[in-house]
Amino acid sequence: MTTTADERFTAGPSPQRYQLAVIGSGGAAFAAAIHATTLGKSVVMIERGTLGGTCVNTGCVPSKALIAAAEARHxxxxxxxFPGIATAAGPVDMAALVAGKQGLVESLRGEKYIDVANSYGWAVRQGDAAFVGTPDEPLLTVTAADGSVEVIEADxxxxxxxxxxxxxxxxxLDEAGYVTSTTAMELDEVPTSLLVLGGGPVALExxxxFxxxxxxxxxxxxxxxxxKEEPEVSQVLEGALADEGIRVVRRxxxxRMVREGSTGQVVVTADVAGSEQQFRADHVLVALGRRAVTEGLGLNTVGVATGELGEVVVSDRMQSSNPRxxxxxxVTGHPEYVYVAANHGTLVAENAFAAADRSVDYTRLPRVTxxxxxxxxxxxxxxxxxxxxIRCDCRVLALHHLPRAVVNRDTRGFIKMVVNADTNEILxxxxxxxxxxxxxxTGVHLIGKxxxxxxxxxxxxxTMAEGIRIVARTFTTKAELLSCCA
Known part of the structure; x- marks a missing residue:
């Protein structure tokens, strides 16, 4: 005989009932909770770690805070x-820099997450969440640090x-030791040497x-x-990094890796274009991508399909294989930006509770490194x-044609516009x-024009934005023949 979800927990307390149960507390979670609460729905949020998710705690906020500090030194x-300007940068107090970064993180976490949750008044539970029950009757258990278990049922x-x-x-790798984009931001000293594995946005930043x-x-x-970007991007970045003394080895x-006992350095052996080469550094930073956090959630128990990398497989309405x-x-494997996550969260609340039938659309999605x-x-x-x-036409404007870049005395780079050659629409x-x-x-509002x-x-x-107008004009007039504003 099949046991229902409720019957599995008859020995314990009755499930706490909500209209929406959210596992996680980052951008997607908060957007969904805010929107659902605004629609008058009861919400519970379950977090096993620190409230706020990746962006504020270990991602966007701390990394960009340190990048801004490093830029100030640079x-x-x-x-x-600039003629007539002579300055120099001194050594970095890494411990103080990290402490300042952490103070900013805690301030934003309090202001944008903890205070917001309190203002809306949804319930927050601290513990590990896992699905139990059946696909037709899913429940959540929340196991707190003291071992106590709460059962939650939601629509x-x-x-x-x-x-x-x-x-x-x-x-x-594990024996030699390495840092990630998260743990590298906790180092208390600037590494004398650093080997970065990866060529994507996080690796380059x-x-x-450092x-x-x-x-x-x-x-x-x-x-x-x-x-994943235009090939011109790689060419400019490689030159810019080389100018700052960063060595880039492609292919x-x-x-294999090993940590030398005599020097304490990590020795990495790599296949470089078919031949083995060795590289040494005090630290190795692995920045080769991220994976969805789904282990331990019991998704199979309630009929939720996952992909090869553990991501939750969803429709363009963000619904899993279980309609509830x-x-x-x-966690979906979609573009990993906090603004994408927030968009997802709002969309889920509208689709679940307002029958909006909205789908996600990445046509105008901006991306920044x-x-x-x-x-x-x-x-x-x-x-x-x-x-x-699509029949394609495009123009690339070198920045030495952009007055703002010339004034900045930094003409590294370009602006490239890609259009539909048949309709002249910007793609x-x-x-x-x-x-x-x-x-x-700015380009978000120009796609389709x-x-x-x-x-x-x-x-x-x-302004830098003037470059967009200039590159559009180069479809009919050579950049060399354009005067200022004309």
């Missing part, structure tokens, strides 16, 4: 590009447990961060840097347009430049 060293459940740094199977703090940095990348695949269980944010110069992009790349069978915008993130944010609409629009002089 500016002192780099100010000589809808949201899995928003995020992701964590992932390390591949490399011989000797962290490599430049180089600017004083480390000797080498990057081992399997392919070109920022391989490098680590095969939804997922949002990094916080290197210097930064990488900003929105929409499709040239390769994606061609792969979609993508990419840039490597100071404030490239702001260019990407025609070249002429952008070329004829107002653009304030001596």
């Amino acid at each position: 500016i002192a060293d780099d100010a000589s590009r 809808h459940y949201l899995v928003a447990t995020g992701s964590r740094p992932w390390a591949p199977l490399i011989e000797g 962290q490599a430049q961060l 180089a600017r703090l004083g480390s000797s940095v080498t990057v081992l990348a399997r392919s070109r840097l920022a391989s 490098a695949v680590p095969v 269980i939804w997922a949002a944010g990094d 916080f290197t210097s110069p930064a990488v900003g992009a929105v929409g499709m790349t040239e390769q994606e347009v061609v792969a979609a069978g 993508g915008l990419s840039s490597v430049a100071k404030d490239a993130g702001e260019l990407a944010a 025609t070249i002429a609409e952008v070329a004829d629009a107002w653009a304030p002089y001596l």
Whole structure:
């Protein structure tokens, strides 16, 4: 005889009932809880760690705080590009820097998470959540640190447990020891030397961060840097990193690691374009991607399908294979940005409780890598347009044609516009430049517009955003023939 979910817990307390139970407390979780509470629904949020999730605690906020600090130090060293300016940067007190970063994190966690949860008044439970019951009657158990167990029943459940740094199977990796993008931000001293495994956004940000703090940095990348972006991005970044003394080794695949007893350094043997080479450093930072956090949740018990990397498989409405269980944010394997997670969370609340039938749409999704110069992009790349069978036209504006970049005395980079050659509609915008993130944010509103609409629009002089108008004008006029504002 089949036992119902309620019958499995007849010996214990009756389940606490809510309309929405949220596992996790990051951007997706908070967006869903806020929206559901606004709709008048009862909500419980379950967190096994620190309230706030990845972004505020170990991701966006602390990393960008340290990047900003490293940039301030770099500016002192780099100010000589302006005639008449001579400055120098001193050594870094890493412990003080990390303490300052942590103070900022705790302040934002209190203001944007703890205080917000208190203001809306939803219930918060601390403990490990796991699904029990059946697909038709899912329940949650929440096991607290003291071993006590609470049973929760909800009309809808949201899995928003995020992701964590992932390390591949490399011989000797665990024995030699390594840091991740999370633990690297807790080091109490600037490493004399650092080896970074990876060529994606996190690897590049962290490599430049530590180089600017004083480390000797080498990057081992399997392919070109920022391989998901336009090929011009890799070319500019590799040159910019080299200018700052960062060595980039491409087509490098680590095969084994060992920590030397005599020096304490880690020796990494890598296959570089078919031949083995050795690299030494005080620390190895593994930045080769992240994986969804789903282990221990009991998803199979309630009929929730997961993918090869553990991610919750969802529809474009963010619904799992169990219609009462939804997922949002990094745990879905979708683009790993906190603003994507927040969008997911709001969408889940609207679909679950307001019958909105909304789907997620990444057509105008902006993406930013916080290197210097930064990488900003929105929409499709040239390769994606061609792969979609669309006749493509594009222009690349070198920054020496952009007055703001010339005034900044930093013309490293470009702005690239990709259009549909048959309709003249803008399909993508990419840039490597100071404030490239702001260019990407502006580009969100330009996707789908025609070249002429952008070329004829107002653009304030001596801004980076003026470059978008200039690159649109280069579809009809060579950049060399354009005067200031004309």
